[in-house]
Amino acid sequence: MTSDVRNILTALDSIGELWQPHRLASVNDYDVKVARIEGEFIWHTHPDTDELFLVVSGELTVRLRDRDVVLGPNDVFVVPRGVEHCPRATVETRIVLIEPKGTVNTGDAPGERTSPLRELD
């Protein structure tokens, strides 16, 4: 039994809401997620896992406490586990995330910005 092909751009086009990660694919116990973002998220930390950001389109700033990391299309950046960060996008930006299953978008700072992982149509 094999899974289906997913297209990253088609998947992103199908997402209506901002800051809502959707599952594109799974590799063992990891999820590859897509999301549309714009504006500033919240400061948070994932104490137990690294988090990979890949920009598909737009511009993502990963704010860290000591610097800002700015990513354009096809740029990849990994926030190491335990490093506090705050994603920000001044224009609509489309991203891919890679992290272990069960990783919550708001990490150690749950609240109104917490979003369960959604399934694509």
Add this chain to the structure above:
Amino acid sequence: MTSDVRNILTALDSIGELWQPHRLASVNDYDVKVARIEGEFIWHTHPDTDELFLVVSGELTVRLRDRDVVLGPNDVFVVPRGVEHCPRATVETRIVLIEPKGTVNTGDAPGERTSPLRELD
């Protein structure tokens, strides 16, 4: 201590040899790899892990014993663990792979096509 930004296209441009996976980033105990491929690889299986293929440019056919899965740019496909497959590209194709650290490109069929994971410059 945080890692650096990597650009997928720049990384692929820097690779000289075909069928040589290079490490783009790591997320915990997983590697995200880039490779340039053209021609047909060998039939093999990864008994213990899924393997994700993402096409950046070109066209990748993942041959399975019961069908061919054809991927274009931005398409993603996961070969489940234990499923025999043979990648093929009739034009030069640039891909991203996601799999656990230590996964060997030829899986259960080691030989002259086996390539250690390389580091980017």
